[in-house]
Amino acid sequence: MQLITALAIAPILATASFLSSGKSIKNSKRADTWGGSVSLGPTQSTIVHAVTTIIPGDAPSSQNGELFLWPGMSNGTGDLIQTTLESWSDNSWCGATTGQWCVRASVFGSFGQLDGTPSPVSGSEKVKIEYILEDDNETWTQLVTNADTGVQLSNYSLASGPYMTGYGTGTECDDSCTGTIAAQQYVDTTITLADADTTFGGTIATAVGASYTGLSSSQDGKIWTIDTINIPAM
Ligand SMILES: *[C@@H]1O[C@H](CO)[C@@H](O)[C@H](O)[C@H]1NC(C)=O
Ligand SMILES: *[C@@H]1O[C@H](CO)[C@@H](O)[C@H](O)[C@H]1NC(C)=O
Numbered sequence: 078m079q080l081i082t083a084l085a086i087a088p089i090l091a092t093a094s095f096l097s098s099g100k101s102i103k104n105s106k107r108a109d110t111w112g113g114s115v116s117l118g119p120t121q122s123t124i125v126h127a128v129t130t131i132i133p134g135d136a137p138s139s140q141n142g143e144l145f146l147w148p149g150m151s152n153g154t155g156d157l158i159q160t161t162l163e164s165w166s167d168n169s170w171c172g173a174t175t176g177q178w179c180v181r182a183s184v185f186g187s188f189g190q191l192d193g194t195p196s197p198v199s200g201s202e203k204v205k206i207e208y209i210l211e212d213d214n215e216t217w218t219q220l221v222t223n224a225d226t227g228v229q230l231s232n233y234s235l236a237s238g239p240y241m242t243g244y245g246t247g248t249e250c251d252d253s254c255t256g257t258i259a260a261q262q263y264v265d266t267t268i269t270l271a272d273a274d275t276t277f278g279g280t281i282a283t284a285v286g287a288s289y290t291g292l293s294s295s296q297d298g299k300i301w302t303i304d305t306i307n308i309p310a311m
């Protein structure tokens with residue numbers, strides 16, 4: 078499998094410079110352009126859990142390059158946890174038909190890209206993407222399920238450490254990709270911190286036409302929720 082998903086959280090980088098990966102991309106292709114994004118960070122605490130549900134809209138019916146949608150989490154120097162919805166010129170590798178995405182749990186790091194088994198996803202499907210810090214305080218488990226049926230679509234676990242400080246969405250267009258033809262929506266995004274951080278909400282940033290509604294916190298700033306994140310078509 079070719080691996081491009083890349084320059085970590087570049088849209089976040091644009092708005093929150095802490096998340097610079099500084100890593101080279103395995104196949105040395107580079108990200109060309111980015112769609113809209115919403116990001117938060119860095120927190121003064123650390124992230125211990127994050128969950129969102131993406132409704133991706135239809136994938137382009139043909140693809141000139143590679144197009145990736147992902148909610149990403151990193152600390153700027155370590156691994157990028159990033160379940161990706163992917164559009165390639167031929168998406169049959171995951172069983173997708175025209176207009177469907179491939180989804181897989183994935184980690185980008187100094188080793189390159191590591192992926193869980195993929196599944197096809199339709200544009201109207203609600204894909205729940207959960208990042209869980211396990212009890213060892215090192216291992217992050219990604220669980221990807223259909224939010225309506227609970228059927229598992231992908232998963233992956235890797236020890237990436239307990240110091241995650243930023244979370245954000247990415248719409249990544251590589252190699253002159255055919256861009257998104259529909260809007261993306263992320264609903265019920267909830268980020269749980271190890272300790273309360275009342276400043277975290279103030280770090281939220283949007284780029285390239287993206288917007289959000291319903292940012293709120295509970296437990297004095299330990300749990301942060303965003304009702305909707307709206308990313309326009311490119
Ligand atoms: C992850 O998926 C594999 C199949 O690919 C399955 O055997 C395993 O139980 C899953 N792990 C979790 C935590 O759901
Ligand atoms: C990011 O996490 C890695 C892995 O735990 C750690 O080695 C590194 O020091 C962290 N970087 C920052 C800036 O916290």
Ligand SMILES: *[C@@H]1O[C@H](CO)[C@@H](O)[C@H](O)[C@H]1NC(C)=O
Nearest residue numbers: 122123213214239240241271
């Ligand atoms: C888990 O990691 C955090 C760093 O974010 C540290 O503060 C905490 O003490 C660690 N907990 C355990 C049980 O190792």
